[in-house]
Amino acid sequence: MNIPLVNRDLLKRQQRNSSPRRAQDRMTIFLFLLPAFVFFLLFIIYPIIRAGYFSLFNWNGMGPATNFIGLNNYKQILTDQVFMKGVGNCLLIVVLSLAVQLPLALMLAIMVGRDLPGRAFFRTIFFMPYVISEVITAIIWISLFSPDPDRGFINALLVLIPGVQPQNFLGDMNQVMACVFIVLTWKYFGLHMLLYLAGLQNIPKEIEEAAMIDGANRWQTIRNVTIPLLGSTIRTTIQLSVLGSLTQFNLVWIMTTGGPANASEVMATYMYRYAFIRFQLGYGSAVALVMLAICLIFSVMFLRLARQPDYLGSI
Amino acid sequence: MATVYTLKRNTIKKKLPRFFQYLVLSFISLIILVPIVIMVFGALKTRGEMFTHPYTIPNPPDWENYAQILQTPSFWNMLGNSLITMVGSTVGVLIVCSLASFVFARMQFRGKGLAFNFLTLGLMFPITVAIMPVYLVVRQMQLIDSLLAVILVQTAFGISQNMLILRGFFTSIPMELQDASYIDGCSAFGFFWRILLPLARPSLAAIGALTMIVSWNDLLTPLILLNRDTLWTLPLGTMQFQGQYSSDLALTAAFVTISALPVIIFYLLAERQIVSGLTAGALKG
Numbered sequence: 001m002n003i004p005l006v007n008r009d010l011l012k013r014q015q016r017n018s019s020p021r022r023a024q025d026r027m028t029i030f031l032f033l034l035p036a037f038v039f040f041l042l043f044i045i046y047p048i049i050r051a052g053y054f055s056l057f058n059w060n061g062m063g064p065a066t067n068f069i070g071l072n073n074y075k076q077i078l079t080d081q082v083f084m085k086g087v088g089n090c091l092l093i094v095v096l097s098l099a100v101q102l103p104l105a106l107m108l109a110i111m112v113g114r115d116l117p118g119r120a121f122f123r124t125i126f127f128m129p130y131v132i133s134e135v136i137t138a139i140i141w142i143s144l145f146s147p148d149p150d151r152g153f154i155n156a157l158l159v160l161i162p163g164v165q166p167q168n169f170l171g172d173m174n175q176v177m178a179c180v181f182i183v184l185t186w187k188y189f190g191l192h193m194l195l196y197l198a199g200l201q202n203i204p205k206e207i208e209e210a211a212m213i214d215g216a217n218r219w220q221t222i223r224n225v226t227i228p229l230l231g232s233t234i235r236t237t238i239q240l241s242v243l244g245s246l247t248q249f250n251l252v253w254i255m256t257t258g259g260p261a262n263a264s265e266v267m268a269t270y271m272y273r274y275a276f277i278r279f280q281l282g283y284g285s286a287v288a289l290v291m292l293a294i295c296l297i298f299s300v301m302f303l304r305l306a307r308q309p310d311y312l313g314s315i
Numbered sequence: 316m317a318t319v320y321t322l323k324r325n326t327i328k329k330k331l332p333r334f335f336q337y338l339v340l341s342f343i344s345l346i347i348l349v350p351i352v353i354m355v356f357g358a359l360k361t362r363g364e365m366f367t368h369p370y371t372i373p374n375p376p377d378w379e380n381y382a383q384i385l386q387t388p389s390f391w392n393m394l395g396n397s398l399i400t401m402v403g404s405t406v407g408v409l410i411v412c413s414l415a416s417f418v419f420a421r422m423q424f425r426g427k428g429l430a431f432n433f434l435t436l437g438l439m440f441p442i443t444v445a446i447m448p449v450y451l452v453v454r455q456m457q458l459i460d461s462l463l464a465v466i467l468v469q470t471a472f473g474i475s476q477n478m479l480i481l482r483g484f485f486t487s488i489p490m491e492l493q494d495a496s497y498i499d500g501c502s503a504f505g506f507f508w509r510i511l512l513p514l515a516r517p518s519l520a521a522i523g524a525l526t527m528i529v530s531w532n533d534l535l536t537p538l539i540l541l542n543r544d545t546l547w548t549l550p551l552g553t554m555q556f557q558g559q560y561s562s563d564l565a566l567t568a569a570f571v572t573i574s575a576l577p578v579i580i581f582y583l584l585a586e587r588q589i590v591s592g593l594t595a596g597a598l599k600g
């Protein structure tokens with residue numbers, strides 16, 4: 001049983017000696033990694049460095065950047081009320097997503113569970129909004145939110161309730177973020193639910209049954225067995241959700257362009273407005289880098305803090 | 316007596332939650348489907364009907380809106396641009412990622428961990444954050460207003476996620492196969508090309524399907540890199556169309572429905588691949 005078919009030490013020594021093979025391997029490694037590195041350096045790393053350089057200038061994109069202003073762009077961003085409003089709205093979406101969207105998705109995933117008849121059918125429907133583009137989602141919801149009950153379905157339902165006036169929704173400063181969040185939830189809860197469903201598949205049924213036999217009720221089982229075992233999936237969805245919320249652009253831009261009166265401004269719409277409408281490329285670069293810093297700080301902190309034991313891995 | 320009683324109680328206890336489950340799930344399905352159905356129905360109405368009966372089933376269905384969209388050359392042009400971009404970035408992602416994933420899954424070299432962590436840096440920030448810097452560089456390369464630029468950028472931003480997924484799949488292919496092929500005199504490239512890739516076909520389909528959807532739906536990259544309207548992709552064109560014809564709800568609905576149709580059909584056909592790609596990425600990430 002213990003007779004090795006290939007003596008690995010011998011093989012290694014041989015490989016070290018037989019240089020053609022090693023040289024060939026080294027060549028393969030180099031050539032295979034080359035495209036990935038070229039793409040990455042050229043379209044991700046280099047642009048960021050270059051944006052860092054331009055962020056120190058007051059530059060409108062015409063001709064070379066000559067008006068060096070040091071860190072003034074950053075100073076201006078961090079003192080601009082509108083940008084702060086954008087940060088606040090992003091954080092609001094983050095909090096609402098974590099408090100409402102993810103628990104809803106988790107609840108539905110547990111409800112569908114592993115063996116509910118019709119499981120695949122519901123999964124197909126719930127996940128459908130995720131594959132529809134954000135442009136189409138936004139256009140669908142613009143018409144649903146229309147203030148005119150003859151055009152907006154939601155108001156048509158509302159006016160059926162006696163005494164309720166049609167609402168302005170996307171045009172109302174106090175309602176617009178709630179509307180944006182509803183659309184985000186409609187589009188993205190299916191993704192999270194799908195991931196939870198996949199995570200549930202990996203949990204052996206016996207563990208939950210054992211808890212039930214030990215006298216735990218349904219709720220206790222979910223709380224103390226299922227959710228801890230889903231830990232790594234939940235962490236992934238939190239990361240996806242937070243990064244997505246911090247950098248949300250398409251839906252907000254198409255539905256409201258950040259309005260009315262900056263009420264639905266998010267960081268990305270702020271950046272887009274300065275960089276591509278007012279064409280202040282220096283300032284826009286600085287905004288992009290501030291956003292990047294926020295994302296990186298979150299990701300690094302999250303990876304540090306959330307590295308909990310993987311219960312399922314130890315079973 | 317007692318046993319009969321508990322038996323009965325158990326079936327009620329079992330059936331009631333089931334009923335409740337289906338009630339909740341159906342209600343949510345309704346919330347998902349109603350907006351889509353209203354749009355599809357709206358597209359089948361004349362302008363007049365749209366005003367008088369906005370939410371009823373179109374009776375009889377009026378195909379005029381669809382015909383009008385399908386007769387505009389710019390629609391077919393956008394469809395073509397979207398297809399070119401999608402095929403380009405999917406091929407790009409498949410090539411770049413399968414090469415890199417092979418090295419990370421199957422070969423040993425110094426600095427491997429560092430190189431891998433570097434290439435997965437893209438998971439820490441979505442493309443929205445980097446699009447402004449990318450614009451500066453694409454402009455510098457004088458690639459503004461070319462579909463090639465969109466393809467290259469989409470490929471670059473697809474690397475981290477897809478490489479991670481593919482590495483997981485590649486690692487799960489038994490090591491013995493590789494040993495056997497090396498003993499038979501196969502080179503590393505030979506093993507990759509003749510054995511690994513054919514075996515990994517389902518996983519390549521998974522990341523391929525995922526990339527296709529991401530590329531097809533991408534608005535931001537074309538929005539920022541393309542100005543000329545002959546180059547617009549469907550999402551970009553849909554956005555502009557909505558701005559232009561926002562008063563003609565039925566026509567907009569037809570445009571939106573037609574541009575959503577390919578991706579919905581594709582999703583229904585390739586659901587398994589898409590789901591396996593997404594979940595593999597999430598569970599291993």
